[in-house]
Amino acid sequence: MASTAPRLSEENAEALEPEGCGSSPVGPLGLVAPPEAREEAPSWVERFRAFRARHAKAELALLFFASFAYDILTLPRIDNRFTLTKQGLFLAVLGWLLWLELRWREGAAPPRGLARVWRFREDALHFLLGGLLSPYTLFYFKSASGLTSFLFLASVFGVLVANELPRFRARGPVVRVGLYAFCLTSYFAYLLPVVRGYYSGMLFLWAAGLSAAVMGALAVVVHGRRSEGRHPWWHILVPGWGVQAVLLGLYALKAIPPVPLSLLASGIYHDVQVVKGPRGRDYRLLHEGGGWRPWARGDQDFRARPGDRVYFFASIFAPTSFKPQYPGDKGTRLLLRWEYDDPRKGWTEFHTYGGLYLGQGGRDGGFRTFAYLTAPRAGDWRVSLETEDGREVGRLSFTVTPDASTQEREFKVTAG
Numbered sequence: 001m002a003s004t005a006p007r008l009s010e011e012n013a014e015a016l017e018p019e020g021c022g023s024s025p026v027g028p029l030g031l032v033a034p035p036e037a038r039e040e041a042p043s044w045v046e047r048f049r050a051f052r053a054r055h056a057k058a059e060l061a062l063l064f065f066a067s068f069a070y071d072i073l074t075l076p077r078i079d080n081r082f083t084l085t086k087q088g089l090f091l092a093v094l095g096w097l098l099w100l101e102l103r104w105r106e107g108a109a110p111p112r113g114l115a116r117v118w119r120f121r122e123d124a125l126h127f128l129l130g131g132l133l134s135p136y137t138l139f140y141f142k143s144a145s146g147l148t149s150f151l152f153l154a155s156v157f158g159v160l161v162a163n164e165l166p167r168f169r170a171r172g173p174v175v176r177v178g179l180y181a182f183c184l185t186s187y188f189a190y191l192l193p194v195v196r197g198y199y200s201g202m203l204f205l206w207a208a209g210l211s212a213a214v215m216g217a218l219a220v221v222v223h224g225r226r227s228e229g230r231h232p233w234w235h236i237l238v239p240g241w242g243v244q245a246v247l248l249g250l251y252a253l254k255a256i257p258p259v260p261l262s263l264l265a266s267g268i269y270h271d272v273q274v275v276k277g278p279r280g281r282d283y284r285l286l287h288e289g290g291g292w293r294p295w296a297r298g299d300q301d302f303r304a305r306p307g308d309r310v311y312f313f314a315s316i317f318a319p320t321s322f323k324p325q326y327p328g329d330k331g332t333r334l335l336l337r338w339e340y341d342d343p344r345k346g347w348t349e350f351h352t353y354g355g356l357y358l359g360q361g362g363r364d365g366g367f368r369t370f371a372y373l374t375a376p377r378a379g380d381w382r383v384s385l386e387t388e389d390g391r392e393v394g395r396l397s398f399t400v401t402p403d404a405s406t407q408e409r410e411f412k413v414t415a416g
Helices: 008-015 045-054 056-074 081-105 118-143 149-163 173-194 201-224 235-251
Strands: 262-269 269-275 282-286 301-304 309-317 334-342 344-360 366-376 378-385 391-403 410-414
Touching: 081 173, 081 201, 118 149, 118 173, 173 201, 173 235, 201 235, 201 366, 262 282, 269 309, 282 309, 309 378, 309 391, 344 366, 344 378
Parallel strands: 262 391, 301 391
Antiparallel strands: 262 309, 269 282, 282 410, 309 366, 334 344, 334 378, 378 391
């Protein structure tokens, strides 16, 4: 029996092919394949997205370090009013977002006005945390001196990096509450000296106390808005107050740098001459130079002849508000400690001078001071600037070697 299936002639099959589609794939009976069956080359947008997906970690690292480098280049003085105001607003908004997140996690509906953007809250929280942690890391870096301070700084930098990692973000609000508590204490730790006009260890205790009070208020507000659920102690006060306990412990170990003070520059010289400049007192720093270490300032390899003095010159940053607090006060006091590496006893204190005062801060070049050592013995030395509670603002090591030459020396002069 003959088949009754319709048969198309070659002419009819060609007629069914749309004009201008000669390269289109053909299916059974010569019909053109549907558009979804065609394999099209990916667009440049799709290729770009695929490239980003393959290099997601590298992109994250690049963006992080680019943002950090931007902060290094553009961050103004620690006492800049705009910087202080901006960080205060960041902390206020961050606290508000944490309050909303803690309520929402307990089953409450997100605010009606924020329903559309609520899914971006985590990104906003970590953006604000990054905007706070980055300048705090830089401020601590400028003030850090000594191994313990740099270990603390490395920990802060590690937290700054971890804040950008997805796994870290997935830890939830407990981690964010702890970071918020750290940011609060760091902010108050340099805001209070700027406002008060002097540095004191007691001000750091006030900073930790204020931060603990804010965390307590957050816990009360969150608890007061809920009728049932877990007590806020576990996810607000434990991380919030726990961070304060850790910071106070580190402060007792002198691991936290003395922000907002920092050493801008220091050097060892053969002489320091005080001269009258266009804006008051200036300094001429005399040194031999010519050493093999281009980063060294002055004569850290000090060649001493009989009668020579070793001069230490330093520029110390202090906020513009630093000034004597009452009649007879000379300002924030610093100690200058000379130490000698004795071949038999090791590092031994040689002399401590306690008459350095930051009477008036604010100069971009820093508060300048110098001291000298008469007839230094040969060997390794170091000189350090410290606050009254023993925190290093800066330290400089140098070596004294006898110079038996009688040839006349020609010193280079550097403005101080």
